[in-house]
Amino acid sequence: xxxxxxxxxxxxxxxxxxxxxxxxxxxxxxxxxxxxxxxxxxxxxxxxxxxxxxxxxxxxxxxxxxxxxxxxxxxxxxxxxxxxxxxxxxxxxxxxxxxxxxxxxxxxxxxxxxxxxxxxxxxxxxxxxxxxxxxxxxxxxxxxxxxxxxxxxxxxxxxxxxxxxxxxxxxxxxxxxxxxxxxxxxxxxxxxxxxxxxxxxxxxxxxxxxxxxxxxxxxxxxxxxxxxxxxxxxxxxxxxxxxxxx
Ligand SMILES: Nc1ncnc2c1ncn2[C@@H]1O[C@H](COP(=O)(O)OP(=O)(O)OP(=O)(O)O)[C@@H](O)[C@H]1O
Ligand SMILES: [Mg+2]
Numbered sequence: 001x002x003x004x005x006x007x008x009x010x011x012x013x014x015x016x017x018x019x020x021x022x023x024x025x026x027x028x029x030x031x032x033x034x035x036x037x038x039x040x041x042x043x044x045x046x047x048x049x050x051x052x053x054x055x056x057x058x059x060x061x062x063x064x065x066x067x068x069x070x071x072x073x074x075x076x077x078x079x080x081x082x083x084x085x086x087x088x089x090x091x092x093x094x095x096x097x098x099x100x101x102x103x104x105x106x107x108x109x110x111x112x113x114x115x116x117x118x119x120x121x122x123x124x125x126x127x128x129x130x131x132x133x134x135x136x137x138x139x140x141x142x143x144x145x146x147x148x149x150x151x152x153x154x155x156x157x158x159x160x161x162x163x164x165x166x167x168x169x170x171x172x173x174x175x176x177x178x179x180x181x182x183x184x185x186x187x188x189x190x191x192x193x194x195x196x197x198x199x200x201x202x203x204x205x206x207x208x209x210x211x212x213x214x215x216x217x218x219x220x221x222x223x224x225x226x227x228x229x230x231x232x233x234x235x236x237x238x239x240x241x242x243x244x245x246x
Contacts, residue, residue, distance in 0.1 A: 002062055002078065002165040002197050003027040004048070009057035009067075011043055011221075018043045019054065020221040030188065030198045032212030034205070034232075036241055039218040041201045042084055045168050048199075049081045050074040061166065078165035082155040082172060084201070088143035095139045097154055098126045101161035125161065133157045133187060149180040156187070167191065169200040173207045185211045209233060217241070 005025040011018050018040045033041050046052040048059055050071040059067040066074050088097050102122055130136045133153040138146060143154060152172055159167060169188070173181045181204065188211060192198050202208040208215065209229040217225040217232060219241040225232055232238055 003060075004166055004197070004199070005060040006044070006048070007058045007060065009044070009047055009054045009059065011040075011047060011052065011054045011056075018221050019047070022057070022218070022221070022223055024216055024223065024226060026197070026199060026214070028197055029213045030192050030200070030211055032208040032215040032229075033199060033201045033218065034203070034208055034215060035218035035224075038220075040221040041218055042170055043221075044218070045081060045170055045199075045201065048074075049079060049168060075162050075164075078163065079168070080159035080162045080164035080166070081168035082152070082159055082170055084170040084174070086148065086151045086155055088146075088151055088154050088158070090144035091142060093140050093142055094130065094135055094146070094154055094157075095123075095126055097143050098129050098157050098161050101158035102126075129157045129160050132160065132190075134183075148175045149177070149184075152176070152184070153187070156191075160191075164196060166197045166199070169198065171201050171203060173202060173204045181207050 003025060004027070006022055009019050009022045022044060033044065035041055043052065047054045047067065050066065050069050050073060054067055058065050061077055061079060066077060066079070089100060092100070099117055099122060102117070102125065127136070130139055133156050135150060135153055135157060138150060143151065146154060173184055176184060185207065188198055188200070200212070212229060215227065215229055215232045216223060217238050224237045224241060225235045
C-alpha cells in the first residue's frame with residue numbers, strides 16, 4: 001500500500017502564505033482534508049500532484065521525493081487527481097475523455113484519439129473504467145452534455161485510467177444532490193476496497209464524516225486538528241475555525 005508523506009510544507013503566493021509548515025502522512029485509508037474557504041486545501045493538492053513546487057518542505061510517495069516532479073511525472077508514479085472545477089474535454093465524448101487518460105506517450109494529432117489509440121485493448125479498458133463509475137450508458141455522449149454529477153464521475157474515470165495508487169479528489173460531492181452524493185460515497189468506498197488510497201477535500205461535512213476514516217483540518221494554511229471524525233466534530237478549534245467563517 002502506498003504511503004504519502006507531507007513534510008513541513010510551506011507555500012507563499014507573493015506575500016500571502018497559503019501553507020504553513022504542514023506535516024502529516026497517510027496510507028491505506030480514506031483521508032478527508034477539510035477546512036474553511038481559503039484554508040489552503042487545493043494548494044496542498046497542487047503541491048502533492050506536481051502543479052506547484054512548494055516554497056519549503058517536501059512530499060514523499062513511498063519514500064521517494066516527488067515535490068519537484070511535474071504533474072505528468074507524478075501521474076506515472078501512481079498519483080492521480082480530480083479538480084474542484086470539473087474540467088472534462090467538453091467536445092469529446094465520455095469514451096474519448098477516458099481514452100485521453102490512458103496515458104499514451106503523446107498525441108500526434110487530435111485525430112489520434114479517434115483512430116490510432118482506439119485499439120481493442122484500449123476500448124476494453126475504457127469499458128471497465130466506465131462500468132466502475134456507472135457511466136457505460138453515456139459512453140458516446142459529449143462530456144459537456146452530462147449533468148454535473150456525471151461529469152464528476154467522468155473525472156474519476158479519467159483519473160482511474162492512469163491506474164493510480166493514490167487518488168486525490170477535490171470536492172467530489174460539490175453540487176450533487178443527496179442521492180448522487182450517496183452513490184459517490186459508495187463508489188469511493190469501492191475504489192478504496194480495491195486498494196486505492198484516497199484523499200478527498202470536502203465542504204459537505206456529513207459526506208466527509210460518514211466516508212472518511214481520518215480527517216485533517218486546515219485553517220489559514222495550518223493544520224489545526226487531525227483525528228477520527230468523532231474527534232474532529234467535537235474539536236473546539238475546528239468549530240471556531242468554521243464559525244469564524246460565517
Ligand atoms: N495561484 C494563486 N495565486 C495567488 N494566491 C492564490 C493562488 N491560489 C490560491 N491562492 C490563495 O491561497 C489561499 C489558499 O487557497 P486554496 O485555493 O488553496 O484554498 P482552499 O482551501 O482550497 O479554499 P476553497 O475551500 O475555497 O476551495 C487563498 O487565500 C487563495 O486566495
Ligand atoms: Mg479549494
